[in-house]
Amino acid sequence: IVFEAARLGRLIGDLLDLSRLEEPQAVPEELVDLSASARRVIEDARVDGRVKSIELNVEISGGVFVKGDESQMTVLIRNLVENGIRYTLEGGRVSVDVYQDGGNAIVRVSDSGIGIPLEAQARVFERFYRVDRARSRDRGGTGLGLAIVKHVAELHGGEVRLESELGRGSIFTARIPAVPPPQQRILSAG
Template sequence: MNDLLPVIGVLALVALLAVVVFRKPAGHPVSSPIEPLPTASPARREPFEGTEEILQKMNEGVLLVDAGMRPTFANRAARTLLGLDDVLLPARLPLPELVTIAKEASAGAGPGEGEVAAFYPQRATFRVQAAPLESGAVMITLLDVTDEHKSQRIRREFVAHASHELKSPVASLQTLAEAVVEALPDDAVAAERFAGRLMGETDRLAKLITDLLDLSRLEDPTRPPEAACDLAAVARRETSHAEAAAHGSGIGLASDVDGPLMIKGDPQQLSLLIRNLIENAIRYTPSGGSVGITARRDGDSVLLEVTDDGPGIPQEARGRIFERFYRLDKGRSRDRGGTGLGLAIVKHVAELHRGTIEVGGELGEGSVFTVTLPALGAPAPETSRAVSGPGSSTVLPIDQHKETV
């Protein structure tokens, strides 16, 4: 029923237009699909002109076709969606699927409807609905659902990836649990070894679930209240928490944080950002290497930088590393405890705080992640889309009213 609301609304607006366009005065010879209208008084033409103005300003595409399926009217939205000329109408509908739907409606089998894929002027998907009019014409409405389909595809891919990631540790847990049960009576050493691996897989599963929940909260359109927050204090706290993991892996952890560094934001989300950057750096830094965390004021901005001695990130991958479940080396990343969600969480937090994140460093010499956030009291930066360029990959804040998955 909800899908029919656009048609019902447009029908009310277009009814008068259709009657006027297809009206044929008695005794007037038929020489073309569209007859010239007889001279009308200003008062009589006013409703038609007002209705057409409304139709032209609608975001939905509206088409009228006669009984021969020839277009007689198209509003601006329909012309844009279908790539039609600004003045001239085509002799027939540009997509065969539109003709089929319009004919179904014209045959009186109820409103014709369906989804149509178009490849010109760009790839797009339209939800199409058609309704017959008393004049014999058919009204067609076009609703662009390309973004909706994209969101659905992203959600399907997300569920598929999440299911795959969850399946692996669950299968390992089952296998290890069986091995522990079998080894307990005869081999205490083997049982202890299997139990240790069992705990490791349990930790991995718990981390994945935690990251999924964190990402879900970050994608909630309801933003948490913002307050003055000292990023330096958050950075020092997260660095302190990471010391044990770094030293346990034989990695040095150096911190150079000026403070206070006041920004407007959510301390818990900023903790997630810094924690995931540090964990990512430790994960890819070999034993004997070092990870650095610096934070400082730079004009109207606060800069946070995390460096590592890992393998670095190839230029061609820098535009994708913030995607959920994307891994440069899937096997090695899983072995090191990564869930594939850490950098996606970092990106979301940066966007929610109107910031940017850049990736630098030379291949084979480590990576540099730089987060730039507006300092408290600084003018808000312009909203922009994600871009990437040579030497760095920059994720800029995205309009929070547009999606995302």
């Protein structure tokens, strides 16, 4: 009962996140420190990783900024990291990289998890789609996390891509247009 109540709580939270994303004014134009957002998400995720004895490798470059909504970007990172941990078997590995590549901020989460069959990869970003409904339900997924990730990335002018091999793991890469850090913005304005 406790597990199901927690799953329903996550479902309600995900539905609220998704409904907020569909509002016309969904993306404020604030400066978001993606590096700091990722560090906060990682601190929370370390507990879940330890419970499953998952090796969490983190490489976060400083000064990676985007323009948009900080809470939405945090949800994007959290959903990718939580999925990596959720679908990686005990003793596996999840890597989180946040860096700037040219004009884009990159959030890359790779895992040594169960992987996604090729025929399901095109659908994983659909609302309520689950590759294996029974296994996803057992792991506490709502079927909305990756739909939210895709929506957030697109609202911020970006995209999310997936590379996966069944039994070998997955790599999710979100690419969002980057903006210069605050000190560079001041120097370039003068």
